[in-house]
Amino acid sequence: MRFFTRCAIAASLAVLALAGQAQTFPSKTVRIVVPFGAGGVADITARTVAEKLSQSLGQAVVIDNKPGAGGVAAGDIVAKADPDGHTLLLISNGTAVSAGLFKSLPFDTQRDFAPISTLATFDIAVITQADSKFKSLGDLVAFAKANPGKLNLGTVNIGSTQNLTGELLKSAAGIDVQIVPFNGTPAVITALRGNQIDAAVEILGPVIPHINSKAVRALAVTGAKRSAVLPEVPTAVESGVPGLVASSWNGLAAPAKTPAAVIARLNKDITAAVEAPDVKTKLRALNMDAHASTPEQTAELLASETRRWGDVIVRAKIPTQ
DSSP, X not given: OHHHHHHHXXXXXXXXXXXXXXXXXXXXXXXXXXXXXXXXXXXXXXXXXXXXXXXXXXXXXXXXXXXXXXXXXXXXXXXXXXXXXXXXXEEEHHHHHHHHHSSOOSSOTTTSEEEEEEEEEEOEXXXXXXXXXXXXXXXXXXXXXXXXXXXXXXXXXXXSHHHHHHHHHHHHHTOOOEEEEESSHHHHHHHHHTTSSSEEEEEHHHHHHHHHTTSEEEEEEOSSSOOSSOTTSOBTTTTTXXXXXXXXXXXXXXXXXXXXXXXXXHHHHHHHHHHSHHHHHHHHTTTEEEOOOOHHHHHHHHHHHHHHHHHHHHHHTOOOO
């Protein structure tokens, strides 16, 4: 009986401690661990939101860039951090991809994080040379069906969102094309303009300048709706490939067991930051659609994306790392 009494007392004290944390949050600087280098889309998104978030929280919000290893290092830091809301992880479709791309991880993507909100989504596009014979995604698919294995499609590294979107294009359109991986967007653009590849799949933001200068042409975007910056470019669904719906996204999560009251406070302030007109305007200029979500919606997004990209990895027979 004494044992059970002690356990009950310990449990009650733990609950009171968590409640106390929620009431005093935030009590110090909030750190957002970003699994990408400075200057990229994820980093810019995090910094833009962090600046606004710090005003409402009344505490500094700093960015800690931990790039590399598929986001594993960044995820491990946050998974093991105190669950008090002061250490957050920038999650993305890359987080979902890593769950299927690695044989083992030092954390469980679903159980070790408490998703808080999305921050933004950004388009992916199928592009080709400005003078290409392919005037639409339908033209490209028709050629690929008539000439199995002869079309070369460039993407960045194997296992990246762009690379897996290329694999999704293959399966959704029922075509046999050669996907050629490169080590970065500049290399993809150089190969495309040099006619070394026939088309490419790339995040739209970095290639907008090339599209605007007429160096390359966008055949379609792969999001659920047309891009606000290229409204004349159809979606893949409109182009006759109904199974090709993919976009890149990012959001924020805390360590699992973070008090619900802290998650609610963070969600409230993150939502206000993301919906602020100046934040929306700044991210829109970078072809990012800023929008928040509930913790439950964010958790479902992460879970569904993990399942979907895991299936793509299996179908494409991409070796796990």
